């Protein structure tokens with residue numbers, strides 16, 4: 001499966017899942033609602049993992065400080081920040097360390 005197809009599939013799954021969440025929110029409180037919420041939470045975790053896989057293929061950085069993983073964002077493709085926990089990855093540090101090899 002190519003990345004465009006995978007990306008679209010994940011996008012559609014995300015839309016379907018948020019519609020499901022709204023439907024669950026309108027259910028009256030009951031054990032059935034709790035079951036539906038548990039199923040939703042599991043599907044949401046699967047979605048976050050699929051999103052992270054797509055993002056990884058698109059060369060985004062992934063925050064691994066928590067699970068499910070979060071896609072990190074960057075304005076300059078150097079400093080990457082996790083919108084969930086504010087974890088920072090400085091790609092320039094890795095770039096510099098890879099240049100200075102022992103001779």
Ligand SMILES: [Zn+2]
Pocket residue numbers: 063064065066070082083084085086087
């Ligand atoms: Zn994070």
